[in-house]
Amino acid sequence: MSNPFETRPAIHAEAPRAARTTQQWQQMDAAHHVHPFSDMAALNKIGSRVIAKASGVYLYDTENNKIIDGMAGLWCVNVGYGRKELADVAYKQMLELPYYNTFFKTTHPPVIELSQLLSEVTPEGFNHFFYCNSGSEGNDTVIRIVHKFWEGQGKAGKKWIISRKNGYHGSTIAGASLGGMGYMHEQMPSRVEHIAHLNQPYWYAEGGDQTPEAFGLARAQELEAKILELGAENVGAFIGEPFQGAGGVIFPPSTYWPEIQRICRKYDILLVADEVIGGFGRTGEWFAHQYLGFEPDLITMAKGLSSGYVPIGAVGIKQRVADGLLAAGDFNHGLTYSGHPVAAAVAVANIKLLREGGIIEQVKNDTGPYFQKTLREALADSPLVGEIQGAGLVAGIQLTMDKATRKRADDVWGLGNHCRDHCFRNNLIMRATADRMLLSPPLVISKPEIDELVSKAAHCIGLTAKDLGMA
Numbered sequence: 001m002s003n004p005f006e007t008r009p010a011i012h013a014e015a016p017r018a019a020r021t022t023q024q025w026q027q028m029d030a031a032h033h034v035h036p037f038s039d040m041a042a043l044n045k046i047g048s049r050v051i052a053k054a055s056g057v058y059l060y061d062t063e064n065n066k067i068i069d070g071m072a073g074l075w076c077v078n079v080g081y082g083r084k085e086l087a088d089v090a091y092k093q094m095l096e097l098p099y100y101n102t103f104f105k106t107t108h109p110p111v112i113e114l115s116q117l118l119s120e121v122t123p124e125g126f127n128h129f130f131y132c133n134s135g136s137e138g139n140d141t142v143i144r145i146v147h148k149f150w151e152g153q154g155k156a157g158k159k160w161i162i163s164r165k166n167g168y169h170g171s172t173i174a175g176a177s178l179g180g181m182g183y184m185h186e187q188m189p190s191r192v193e194h195i196a197h198l199n200q201p202y203w204y205a206e207g208g209d210q211t212p213e214a215f216g217l218a219r220a221q222e223l224e225a226k227i228l229e230l231g232a233e234n235v236g237a238f239i240g241e242p243f244q245g246a247g248g249v250i251f252p253p254s255t256y257w258p259e260i261q262r263i264c265r266k267y268d269i270l271l272v273a274d275e276v277i278g279g280f281g282r283t284g285e286w287f288a289h290q291y292l293g294f295e296p297d298l299i300t301m302a303k304g305l306s307s308g309y310v311p312i313g314a315v316g317i318k319q320r321v322a323d324g325l326l327a328a329g330d331f332n333h334g335l336t337y338s339g340h341p342v343a344a345a346v347a348v349a350n351i352k353l354l355r356e357g358g359i360i361e362q363v364k365n366d367t368g369p370y371f372q373k374t375l376r377e378a379l380a381d382s383p384l385v386g387e388i389q390g391a392g393l394v395a396g397i398q399l400t401m402d403k404a405t406r407k408r409a410d411d412v413w414g415l416g417n418h419c420r421d422h423c424f425r426n427n428l429i430m431r432a433t434a435d436r437m438l439l440s441p442p443l444v445i446s447k448p449e450i451d452e453l454v455s456k457a458a459h460c461i462g463l464t465a466k467d468l469g470m471a
């Protein structure tokens, strides 16, 4: 097919990219770009690192540093960088149908194919999906679905949603209200109502003398106490990340989720798994709740849904909730880009890569166990490492001032950031949340690359211990 615009000359108003120096990029960035979660005055003094390209598990900056990405971007590039399959699909879809909406009695093939495919890879009973552009919007959508569902059941009083402190559910007003990040709440004089926060199941920091099992049970039972306080007739849902991601890769004790599920069932409260990080293979299962052994009613998805190649989020709705929602009349919620055709087509190709390429099975049976073992062996003798939690290709490394007593640093954020600065200088992306160091590499990482990632991580933790006079 000939395209009448094909011969239109390309517009090069700006200098070609390669012509700019790092310093020029940094100056332009500082002059015009406001970064998320950043102190811009401080950042602009030192200048941002400029990432120019990426391939597999490696990033390359404008200084030609080769950096191993231990975080898969922001926990999202599950199939790794530079997958031509995904680029081709996006290109083809943009030419065929770059955009159309799914409002007003209309649909299109990519969104239908994605919905069908998601019903295959999600657990039994998930047959319906609502789309958005991000995890935050996914959780906004969760709130809307919970309220609409209960209203349809004649129980409009069930408005309260219970979540946890140090949980992360996004940065829209609703996402951040659901989340339990105190440093975000401090800057939010207006928050969404009818949200209550429980204590988190973070045994290392808060478990005191209790066994992890007893502590996990006690933290889960806070849900029952809160339901009784609010009245079960006023509580619509409980939401949690199967393991807390941004909060520090905190895996709850084994007693936690079964008890949460028991309580939700007892009081007829919807159980929502925020799978934005845990979904699409991170733990070696398709979804982290499968690894942790519970059955949610709603699933929030984003990040790994498209491996970050294009923005897309979704909410999976279990049959019982879908039945109620679909019978409840107009659902007055939607986004211009709900089910965007390019994003949906890329998500389809991404899920097929994960499934047909055997990537998730490889994480479960091969690279995941290898990563967990190698990491524990490398850090076993570090005086600074108190515990390592994780499964598949995600891990949280707890730093401690004293292994025996689980003593934490006076300035936990200072400690984590100090270690992260070593990583930065050593061309390793490892994130810090307070005094936990986090790893979550692309799911396609090979064993030699895991060796490199782990040895760099151990080296940087070792440098930190040395700075503290520990080793």
Ligand SMILES: *Cc1c(COP(=O)(O)O)cnc(C)c1O
Pocket (backbone or CB within 6 Å): 133, 134, 135, 136, 137, 139, 168, 169, 170, 171, 241, 245, 246, 274, 275, 276, 277, 302, 303
């Ligand atoms: C990243 C994240 C979100 C928010 O997703 P965005 O795409 O950044 O809006 C929500 N929940 C969890 C668990 C996340 O990790």
